Amino acid sequence: MKHPPLLQAKNLKYSFNETGTSTHVLNDVSIELFPGEITSIVGPSGCGKSTLLYLLGLLDRPDSGEISLNEKDVLKCDDKKRTILRNHKLGFVFQFHFLIKELSVLDNVALPMRKAGKSKTASYEKARDVLGKLGLLDKSNRFPHKLSGGEQQRVAIARAIINSPSLILADEPTGNLDTENSKKVHSVLSKLAIEENISVLIVTHNLELAQSCDRVIKMRDGRIIE
Amino acid sequence: MAMSLIGIVLGIAFFVITQAQTSGFEAFFIRTILGTNGAIKISDRFQDMDGTVSKVSKDGNFQFFFRSREEAQYTEGIRFPDEIRNALASYQDITGISEVLEGTAELAGSSRSFPVIFQGIRYHDHSQVSELNNQLIAGAIVDFAKDPMSILVGNRIAERLMLKIGDRIVMKGGTGTLQLRIAGVFETGVSQIDKKRIYIHLSTARQFKGERFAGSFFQLALDNPDKAPELAAQIQYHLGHRSVSWQEREKVWLDVFKALRISSAITVSSILLLSGLGIFNVFAIMVIEKTRDIAILRSMGFSRFDASAVFLWQGLIILFLGVLLGSFFGFLSTYFISEIPLRIRGIFSTDSFVVNWDVFHYLWAISLASVFVVIATWVPARRAGKIQPAKIIRETL
Structure with a gap:
């Protein structure tokens, strides 16, 4: 029996309004994401992949449509509630690691957990645990600029999963990495999806990486075509 | 940062x-001016009170307002000092009342003379409305208090006339001349006072001046000097004498x-x-x-x-x-x-x-x-x- 969808989006529409001109980015996009499933979205640049990811990640609001997380409508939530949901239920990985350069690896990873109200000790303990799983425990006291690109991205993944989210949203997570590191990052995400029953949505240009996912969604001109 | x-x-x-x-x-x-000239000075009697002060009732409380004094008529001095003193005694905020008779004279030392403004005071009263005690830099206040023919002089006058404690000095003008003994030298720090003012006994001043009331005024000390404008207005209204608070006097x-x-x-x-x-x-x-x-x-x-x-x-x-x-x-x-x-x-x-x-x-x-x-x-x-x-x-x- 298939699980109910973790996240369900229906008829999402989104447009940019700049200097009085409206540009439609998403047109009636609907998508379902399931726990333990790794899904990729592919398509040409500007087709609305990242915009869809930000809408599903509650970083932005669509012009119309519905988004429900665990069968609860999250579009009507106020900013405070959406912020809490991002902290507890969602994890983001971007093309660039976006680690805070003033903080050590350990501090960077522990940050979302500290925000969730957990103690420093508990946060650091969990951060070490997660870093250990990703093979970075020995780098925990380093600062981000002392790490390789692949390591930085794995730290970003560690930061995304420390609060045990239901969904990881990855926007071109391997876009800035070489082939070997891309494989490593993809392997980590796949492992997390299986072992932690996390749903992973990856936006990518890398067709090889996309094909290795459970499901591939193709987009063009703001619509899902396949 | x-x-x-x-x-x-x-x-x-x-x-x-x-x-x-x-x-x-x-x-x-x-502090200096309060300790020298007091908080309120009550001087000349008004003849047209209505043109100068008005009383307004506001929610049961009376407030007093000044209008222009330019057209007011004055009669110099305080004609009935005892009645005024009795009336002032009913004000709870007043902590000291000193009757003063002021006039001009000339002090003649051994070699030169010098114009001065004398103030006739009762020492006991005046000590309650001034810091005269503390302003004394030479001599003893008790010597002044017990000798009606003694005099306190400002330090600048003493310097100019080269006066020492115990010296005899002649005060000319008024009804004639008086021979007085230097009992003390004071310094207020206010140069206009230190180089012009002398203190003598009130009875001696009256005798010297010949006029009983002209130039007389009351100097008052208050419990709270900040209340002086309000109290001065009330006194002026009730007693019909010009009352000036220290704030108005030293406004500049x-x-x-x-x-x-x-x-x-x-x-x-x-x-x-x-x-x-x-x-x-x-x-x-x-x-x-x-x-x-x-x-x-x-x-x-x-x-x-x-x-x-x-x-x-x-x-x-x-x-x-x-x-x-x-x-x-x-x-x-x-x-x-x-x-x-x-x-x-x-x-x-x-x-x-x-x-x-x-x-x-x-x-x-x-x-x-x-x-x-x-x-x-x-x-x-x-x-x-x-x-x-x-x-x-x-x-x-």
């Missing part, structure tokens, strides 16, 4: 120092001190303002530099307030340190300044810098610094809170 903190520290410290000095000199001046000097105090406050506030602008610039740049980090933090679940709080906390820390260090340096500097030797004679007498220790100087400085720092912090912090994470991340990629 360190420069902005230093600016806040210096701004608070300078504010406290300048206010301590200007208000110190003002307070000292007020008080306005000068006030202008000085405000001017120095404005000048020093500019240091705080510039520091506030410095903080604003630093934070505004920091928000721009950290826009991406803020967007990432927002994506991790940090709220708008969290983003603002980072800057607000930094602003508060700067303010806290600035207040602490600024108040400390202000206090310390004020103390050292009060020890600097500075001889001033003219409007008061002092041999060192006069400072006024007032907690309100600190509160004002802290309030001003708080306003500037809070505004300088709040605006960038608000901007940080308004950062749209999706837009920033999209633009970064």
Whole structure:
């Protein structure tokens, strides 16, 4: 029996309004994401992949449509509630690691957990645990600029999963990495999806990486075509 | 940021120092004039009271207002001093009443003479409305009190006529001449008084002047000198005699001190303002530099307030340190300044810098610094809170 969808989006529409001109980015996009499933979205640049990811990640609001997380409508939530949901239920990985350069690896990873109200000790303990799983425990006291690109991205993944989210949203997570590191990052995400029953949505240009996912969604001109 | 903190520290410290000095000199001046000329002077009798004072009932409370005195008619002096004294005794705020008879005369020493203004007083009464006791720099007040033919002279007069305690001196004018003995030399610090005024006994003054009432007035001391204008208006209304409060009498000097105090406050506030602008610039740049980090933090679940709080906390820390260090340096500097030797004679007498220790100087400085720092912090912090994470991340990629 298939699980109910973790996240369900229906008829999402989104447009940019700049200097009085409206540009439609998403047109009636609907998508379902399931726990333990790794899904990729592919398509040409500007087709609305990242915009869809930000809408599903509650970083932005669509012009119309519905988004429900665990069968609860999250579009009507106020900013405070959406912020809490991002902290507890969602994890983001971007093309660039976006680690805070003033903080050590350990501090960077522990940050979302500290925000969730957990103690420093508990946060650091969990951060070490997660870093250990990703093979970075020995780098925990380093600062981000002392790490390789692949390591930085794995730290970003560690930061995304420390609060045990239901969904990881990855926007071109391997876009800035070489082939070997891309494989490593993809392997980590796949492992997390299986072992932690996390749903992973990856936006990518890398067709090889996309094909290795459970499901591939193709987009063009703001619509899902396949 | 360190420069902005230093600016806040210096701004608070300078504010406290300048206010301590200007208000110190003002307070000292007020003490001097209260100790010399009293809080209220009641002199000539009015003839057209209606044109000068009006009484208005407001919610059951009476308020007194002055209008122009230009058309008022006066009769010089106080004609019925005992009745006035009895009436004044019913005012609870009045702590001392001294009847004074004033006139002009010429003091003739051994080799030269000098024009003076004499004030005939009853020593016991006058000691309650002045600091005459403390202003005595030579001689003994008891010698004056017990000898009706004794005289107290201002130190500048004593210097000019080369007078010593016990010397005999002749006072000319009025009904004739009087031979008086120097019982004491006083110094108020007010040069116009020290070089013109002498004190003699009231009975001697009346005898010398020949006129019983012309030139007579009452000098009053009050429990709370700040109430003098209100009380003077009431006295003028009820007793029909011209009553002038010390605030009205010394308005020019008080306005000068006030202008000085405000001017120095404005000048020093500019240091705080510039520091506030410095903080604003630093934070505004920091928000721009950290826009991406803020967007990432927002994506991790940090709220708008969290983003603002980072800057607000930094602003508060700067303010806290600035207040602490600024108040400390202000206090310390004020103390050292009060020890600097500075001889001033003219409007008061002092041999060192006069400072006024007032907690309100600190509160004002802290309030001003708080306003500037809070505004300088709040605006960038608000901007940080308004950062749209999706837009920033999209633009970064």
